Amino acid sequence: MSGRTGRSWARHLRGIVTAIAVGTGLCIAAPHGPGTAFARGPVSVADIAEGLQEAVVNISTTQTIDEREEGAPPVRKGPKSSPFEEFFDDFFDDKGPDGKPRKVSSLGSGFVIDPSGLIVTNNHVIEGADEIIVNFTDGSKLKVIKILGHDPKTDLALLKVEPRKPLKAVSFGDSSVLRVGDWVMAIGNPFGLGGSLTIGVVSATKRDINAGPYDDFIQTDAAINRGNSGGPLFNMDGQVIGVNTAIISPTGGSIGIGFAVPSNTAVTVLNQLKEFGETRRGWLGVHVQNVTDEMAATLGLDSPKGALVASVTPSGPAATVGIKPRDVILDFGGQTIRTMRDLPRAVAAGTVGMEVPVKLLRDGETVDLVVTLGRLPEEDEEEPELDEGLGGGDLLGLTIEPLTSELRDKYRISGKVEGVVVTGVEPGSAAAKKQIKAGDVIVEVTQEAVRQPEEVVTRLRAVRKSGRRRVLFLLADAEGELRFVAVPII
Template sequence: MTRHLAPAGWRAAALGVCLVLIAAPSLARGPASVADVAEGLQDAVVNISTTQTLKGTGEPVPGRRGPKGSPFEEFFDDFFDEEDADGMPRKVSSLGSGFVIDPSGLIVTNNHVIEGADEIIINFTDGSKLKVTKILGHDPKTDLALLKVEPKEPLKAVSFGDSGRMRVGDWVMAIGNPFGLGGSVTVGIISATKRDINAGPYDDFLQTDAAINRGNSGGPLFNMDGEVIGVNTAIISRTGGSIGIGFAVPSNSAVKVLDQLKQYGETRRGWLGVHVQNVTDEIAESLGLQEPMGALVAKVAPDGPAAAAGVKASDVILKFDGQVIDNMRDLPRAVVGARIGKDVPLELLRDGKTMDVTVTIGRLPEDEEDEVEEEEEVQDQEDPALPAPDGEDLLGLSIAPLTDALRSKYDIADSVEGVIITGVEPDSPAAQKNVKPGDVIIEVTQEEVRQPQDVVTRLQAVKRSGRGRVLLLLSDAKGELRFVAVPTS
């Protein structure tokens, strides 16, 4: 018999495990098997292969080939064609995962799996294949797509569960097609919920340590009842291999999107018509809030539902349809799921007092027209900066009326009105908050300013009140707004 010796550290660890198992024989066979659950689900999970014709460049495509001598070298050679030397168009194949949600032939996957594909083939575990006859709809914002095939017999399908019931530590199982290895099953736990990974405005991911690799995209994440509670969509990895940080679109979000794709062929999201930002500790202090909460309205679309309801810039939205808005990210998630045309109550904070308004939810415009602005010749001249009266401290700012000459110099849009900042002292309170020359002060402590003296008056009032910070509403040259809380000393 050949005996292999492990490093000492490994032997010590193994001995420790053995001691535990001896002390607790009931654990000797490990955790309960998931074989019964997996066996009933694998037939509904599919391998999705796509083919796309790319215009040739005459250059090889980097990153398409497996490592020399690796087990996957031949696999990559089979699925990624070399670029023709003469730069002729070529076909590129890719692989992903999906799952059947209706026996008649409805299949869910990620949008990025099928985006740009000329042909989509669904490969089933029994070796059969079906060509996708129609993309019923796709949504890049949530990375979901709904496909249609025409089976001769009903397909094995799975159902969605309630992702809202999942808790950190709950067991989950992923089934998919990593590196072309169809039907691979991995098990882990929910590592986090409501995870924001800066992928888009509606980030609300489930995070799991179940192994998810390239090719798992679009596959299902199951709970231990065999229900789909997530659609695997992203991983954090430098190599493309799993390091135990994977993300899935929660089923409660996916179902709403997929229902709309099935019914309309597109998503129809609710729209409030506001741009919001987080209420930081500093902004909360400047507004007189005891703690940061809500979504601070930085801009209101002139023709949007919020404007019609009387919502104003500098309002803080505390509740939407009875749901507490703890931070900025909560608001778009709540609005997007609201029924278009529904009257929804909002609780606002304005001038230190709470108030209620009712807004009728509109439909989010899918296409935004680009604003085209003509470039004007900039004339170089001295800025008419306002000196601080009687040694008055302007937070390290030099300010001036917004004249036509200054509009031209800083390329300020005609729609922007206020007091322009022409200089910022280095290391001043304003400089530390990234306030720059060319920014326009729209409001000071939630009151509009149009002349430099308005700014001075508001700053003096803040200092007399004893507040340690002043809240400025600033606009950049294009009219994008942001709130900044600047220390007064």
């Protein structure tokens, strides 16, 4: 993946969730009480920070940008001042004034985890970079000699430098013991201002921001801004309990809602990157979806919970032990599955070959099974078997189906119209805000014709992977009248 500072990294975001560079701060206030004196202000964290700043680094990258991304379809730019000019400007990178590819630079943050020269940062900070330089607090610089591994799904990367002497390193803490209200501190490189420290509290844990199938973020109000991506979030023992990754902001600046990858997730991924150069996630071989209020009663549940199996991969681990569509997985390896999103995280955290007890509900009866985890196949690394299927965040709020004769009759769609029909739009979604409605037909996605829902999903995932901020639909109404609609990626 390519660096995401400025326009480049902003494309990596979904909706107004913005990738960030390392660092946020920490601010500890003395407890209030009768007679408490505040003449000297809140309790200082200088002693904690002093021993950590040397291990926090600035990451600078350079990358050559051509007119359009390799493998992109032929460009059909709109005329200047046309209604579509803003859409095309979002999709295509211009060459420099001399017509040649231009070089862009980006800045992020990182931190040393091994004195021999192992450095952690975000994948989006170094993605696609031609050169990566690590800048230390003493003014020295080291060139990254190797990317040991990177993982787009958790936005982590492990870098290797060759120092002349052992580096100052920091250690990971246990993120599972974090509580809402605990003080945390971030150090990083916001807006290129290296060594910046901010403080705040843990605002929430286990946040799902629709960034990927394994979302489990720590939310903090410690200030995190552009350039903080990849930096450490420390607890008050000076241990790294998170890797700063994203913010929610309509302006790109901190509004007190930042997100960090929990240290326990990071350690698992980084250990695999160090050992194998890649992640080796557990694999169950199912597609799942949430149980809605309407579904709960028919499935024999007293309330919506668990992960509803929509389909099972033939010959996969789940199929081997007899897991079937319509089963509701309630517990996986002793972890309660409250929603569909809990299952991918639990499975991915498992070791390949591990035997895991599974509790599920089938036709109102509880069934206990033991499944042996496989390894998530290479071809599924960009499309995990455990995801939302054809709905939710993947489709920007749209429900889509093949254009059958029955649906043509239902929506009175002309026989000359071909594509994929929209049968539902989630209120308040990105698609709804662009006035897409049931009965509209998706003719093209990013200038490629689509005829099946799977083709729409594939094109949307390609857009997300490219880092673009909007996806361009060509829609037809029932009479075949065409219109372009650019929908923000969320």
